[in-house]
Amino acid sequence: MAAHRLFSHTDPSPPPRIFLAANSAWNLLHYRRPLIEAMRQEGWEVVGLVPDPPTGEELLSRWQRVPYLRGQARSPLDDLRALRGFFNIYRREKPDLALHFTIKPNIFGGLAARLAGMPAIPTLTGLGYTALHPTGANRLVPFLYRQAFARAPWVVVQNEDDRDWLLTRQLIRPEQCRLIRGSGVDTERFQPQDTLRTSATPLVCLYIGRLLEDKGVLELIEAVGNLRASGLDLECRFLGDPSHANPSAIPESSFRRMIDREGFRYLGPAEDVRPALAVADLLVLPSYREGTPRAVLEAMAMGIPVITTDVAGCRQTVDPGRTGLLVPPADARALEDAIRQMAVMTNEKRQAMGRAGREKVIREFDQRIVVSQYLELISTYVRP
Numbered sequence: 001m002a003a004h005r006l007f008s009h010t011d012p013s014p015p016p017r018i019f020l021a022a023n024s025a026w027n028l029l030h031y032r033r034p035l036i037e038a039m040r041q042e043g044w045e046v047v048g049l050v051p052d053p054p055t056g057e058e059l060l061s062r063w064q065r066v067p068y069l070r071g072q073a074r075s076p077l078d079d080l081r082a083l084r085g086f087f088n089i090y091r092r093e094k095p096d097l098a099l100h101f102t103i104k105p106n107i108f109g110g111l112a113a114r115l116a117g118m119p120a121i122p123t124l125t126g127l128g129y130t131a132l133h134p135t136g137a138n139r140l141v142p143f144l145y146r147q148a149f150a151r152a153p154w155v156v157v158q159n160e161d162d163r164d165w166l167l168t169r170q171l172i173r174p175e176q177c178r179l180i181r182g183s184g185v186d187t188e189r190f191q192p193q194d195t196l197r198t199s200a201t202p203l204v205c206l207y208i209g210r211l212l213e214d215k216g217v218l219e220l221i222e223a224v225g226n227l228r229a230s231g232l233d234l235e236c237r238f239l240g241d242p243s244h245a246n247p248s249a250i251p252e253s254s255f256r257r258m259i260d261r262e263g264f265r266y267l268g269p270a271e272d273v274r275p276a277l278a279v280a281d282l283l284v285l286p287s288y289r290e291g292t293p294r295a296v297l298e299a300m301a302m303g304i305p306v307i308t309t310d311v312a313g314c315r316q317t318v319d320p321g322r323t324g325l326l327v328p329p330a331d332a333r334a335l336e337d338a339i340r341q342m343a344v345m346t347n348e349k350r351q352a353m354g355r356a357g358r359e360k361v362i363r364e365f366d367q368r369i370v371v372s373q374y375l376e377l378i379s380t381y382v383r384p
Contacts, residue, residue: 048062100121217238283304296308
């Protein structure tokens with residue numbers, strides 16, 4: 001690995017500059033706030049590169065616009081414009097380090113950093129649609145990853161399955177890989193609430209996430225419908241964004257028609273998910289693939305048992321039978337059986353699962369652990 005310069009914020013020279021790139025300002029503000037706060041506390045200049053720079057937001061030192069980073073920008077010309085945007089900024093600004101999150105910054109930011117001769121650390125927050133649907137333009141993604149990550153000092157992955165996916169395809173070298181489990185959870189903010197239910201009638205089942213087929217939304221609707229038809233007193237609530245740009249998105253009008261019946265409620269999107277979690281008996285995320293599902297961890301931090309799938313990213317969050325249950329993906333019958341199993345459990349058993357889940361989050365997924373791991377990588381280039 002090439003030698004690199006170390007900086008200290010105690011030097012008289014200007015503070016080190018670290019650029020963070022994602023497909024939206026919301027992504028950085030929502031998922032990377034603790035890391036950004038920690039970097040600012042070190043005296044570093046932290047710059048956000050997003051397609052939609054916010055106004056009046058002072059968490060970062062400043063923002064710059066890089067166009068065409070959102071999922072709906074899918075033409076090769078748009079991708080080249082994104083690459084040019086990154087390259088022009090990196091060549092002009094010469095940051096000390098860049099951290100890239102989400103697929104387009106990982107690819108086009110990584111290529112631009114390579115062309116500009118500067119270090120960049122990508123984080124794969126899950127392989128998502130490109131891994132689940134390796135057709136059309138998605139077939140180019142492994143090649144682009146290989147090119148974008150070739151000079152990266154490290155590539156951060158959130159679970160062992162994604163690590164193995166990269167290594168078996170020889171997209172990265174083993175020594176490049178670093179495992180950091182998600183963006184972390186604020187376990188002081190997400191705590192068990194006095195409002196947690198003690199009655200199992202009706203059982204409140206909560207889904208938090210985008211309304212995507214690849215998140216298992218259709219299987220969840222089918223499973224809950226079957227359970228209610230069998231006489232189980234159950235209510236399923238959905239909290240999340242319709243996410244129109246994702247090819248796997250369920251049209252909001254279609255989704256509303258599917259749940260326009262007793263036992264289903266759509267809560268819409270929400271900045272704060274805690275009120276919805278506080279009145280839920282169970283969190284269900286039947287996703288086909290994740291990086292590290294934050295909704296699952298936030299529910300566990302609040303002492304709520306979970307049902308999720310035995311797939312990349314999800315299986316690493318649950319100790320089956322102790323903190324929740326795992327089911328096969330795309331299997332409405334197995335999901336139905338798991339929800340029924342939770343429904344017939346005693347309140348004490350579900351609460352014991354919830355306590356064990358919170359202990360697991362504190363031990364493995366607390367945001368202080370994640371921030372410390374990132375700062376350790378960053379300190380190779382920027383000395384605290």
